[in-house]
Amino acid sequence: MKSTVYEGNKTFTVIEREMEAPARGEVRIKVAYVGVCGTDVHIYHGMMDKRVKTPLTIGHEMSGVVDAVGEGVSGFHIGEKVVVRPLDHRGQKPSDKGISHICEDLKFIGIDSPGAMQQYWNVPAFTLHKLGATTDLKLAALIEPLSVACHDVRMAELKAGETAVVLGGGPIGMLVAMVARQKGANVIISEVNETRIGMAREWGFTAVNPAKIDLVEFVKGETGNRLADVVFEVSGVQAAVDVMTEVAGIRGRIVMVAIHGQPKSVSLFKFFWKELKLIGARVYEPEDYEEAIALVEGGALPLERMITAVRPLHAIQQVFEDIDRQPDGMKVLMDCQV
Incomplete structure (x- = not known):
């Protein structure tokens, strides 16, 4: 499989590596599209180098299809369309008052751990939200920012x-x-x-x-x-x-x-x-994801106009350089299967 890696110093590389079976409690996703967001651009500029442990695959605005299901996972099946709510709240403490999306030790997947800019991605099953079978996966890549x-x-x-x-x-x-x-x-x-x-x-x-x-x-x-x-x-x-x-x-x-x-x-x-x-207002909660999914699937918003371009995964370095040169666009999507 192909995977992109942020190396630091405004540099991305594309590498070949072996696919990994999902661990217990995980699901492997065949990633369809990943949106480039402002945080990704900040990472590219080195503004988050103290937090991002290079080399790292970044990206969190995504859509894809379940490719494999690890032990202990129920409710998800191969072929189902999904998106990831990229928050890992497993470090939650009693002092966090049960508000998991802003807990003290919250980890943001794609920043604090490997993200979606790769062909296949293993993630904890609790981060997944299901999509309808006919959902447009390009528009679904906008669900995270819409949330x-x-x-x-x-x-x-x-x-x-x-x-x-x-x-x-x-x-x-x-x-x-x-x-x-x-x-x-x-x-x-x-x-x-x-x-x-x-x-x-x-x-x-x-x-x-x-x-x-x-x-x-x-x-x-x-x-x-x-x-x-x-x-x-x-x-x-x-x-x-x-x-x-x-x-x-x-x-x-x-x-x-x-x-x-x-x-x-x-x-x-x-x-x-x-x-x-x-x-x-910080990130989102599960109900915000469900509302965003409903808005995408209901066609209520002109979201297709938000997509400035769709580029192949191997062009990742050029994509970030182009965003630097022309920042007026709204949302560039990476096609992770090209």
């Missing part, structure tokens, strides 16, 4: 008729906007990349560039001065942190989707003055 969006919107307690402002129109921001609109919200996307603004508008969203217009005044005009009921901070930049408290209306909810690795300045006065709420 992030489902979790974010669920944590926001977003209601139909509310106004949601999404700060950042990259892949996750666009998926958050899609899920929020599906819930009946009025969605405004704030994004500085003109290509992505154009995409959002083509997909029927109201999208504006905060570098060119006053975002707060725009949202006031769209809401009759009520401002946003929910703000999703997806960009990870200080400018968005500055505006999130301004664009949120009275008793607005701000959902922190982005990962801010360093402390940021926040207008705490606005939380007092408008009785705002700040909500953290």
Whole structure:
């Protein structure tokens, strides 16, 4: 089988190695497609070298088919289509309060252990979610990031008729906007990349560039001065942190989707003055995966437009170099069987 390996120093190699039988409690998956996400790009840039133990096969946004079932596994059969929820919570402690997706010793499969950018992949059976027999495996590779969006919107307690402002129109921001609109919200996307603004508008969203217009005044005009009921901070930049408290209306909810690795300045006065709420949202829970699967299988969202390109596994080095040169795209999928 072919497997890709991140070697460090912006270098991937493709190697041949023997397939392994799944261990007890594991399932071997014939991987169909793997999406390249922002975290993978961070790994490529060396930003996670202290965490990622090279050489390592990365990747976690995937779809595939059960190829073999290890001892002690029930409920899964060869040929079934599946996706992996790449969280290993086996280090969970009583102090984690039973909330496994954010437990203290959580391991992220594809970062802390081998991932999906290979032809066959052995994973713990408890990470699997079944798909329908007719599910498009290209679209299914979007279920992991779509689950992030489902979790974010669920944590926001977003209601139909509310106004949601999404700060950042990259892949996750666009998926958050899609899920929020599906819930009946009025969605405004704030994004500085003109290509992505154009995409959002083509997909029927109201999208504006905060570098060119006053975002707060725009949202006031769209809401009759009520401002946003929910703000999703997806960009990870200080400018968005500055505006999130301004664009949120009275008793607005701000959902922190982005990962801010360093402390940021926040207008705490606005939380007092408008009785705002700040909500953290990290990865997903099983119910978010099931919602994302239902959205994919129901054809409710224009997800096919999210796929920028499909490239063969052996082109992995070129794929990451191309993303560096042209970061405007949404989602590149790796075809792991080519």
